[in-house]
Amino acid sequence: xxxxxxxPRAELVEWMTLVARHARSGRASxxxxxxxxxAPAEAVTGEHDVxxxxxxxxxxxxxxxxGAELGVVPDAGPLVVEEFPGRIAALVSAxx
Numbered sequence: 001x002x003x004x005x006x007x008p009r010a011e012l013v014e015w016m017t018l019v020a021r022h023a024r025s026g027r028a029s030x031x032x033x034x035x036x037x038x039a040p041a042e043a044v045t046g047e048h049d050v051x052x053x054x055x056x057x058x059x060x061x062x063x064x065x066x067g068a069e070l071g072v073v074p075d076a077g078p079l080v081v082e083e084f085p086g087r088i089a090a091l092v093s094a095x096x
Contacts, residue, residue: 006083045073
């Protein structure tokens with residue numbers, strides 16, 4: 001859940017276990033997806049994200065967001081906001 005060397009809180013482990021058991025991926029309707037493409041967005045992942053690793057996510061971000069670049073937070077796992085909230089805030093504030 002987190003990058004190597006970081007210990008997750010018990011409630012995060014419980015939450016991710018519930019998500020894994022009960023959530024199913026799905027595609028948004030074409031209308032929602034079209035509207036979302038017009039809205040400003042920032043795509044960020046952790047360097048050690050095992051669910052959406054940077055190498056896999058980068059092409060999808062470029063294709064869906066008109067060539068946008070993927071932000072990669074060093075030393076972070078999939079729960080970047082939990083591990084490094086300040087880094088996320090800085091990326092959003094910079095409008096990167």
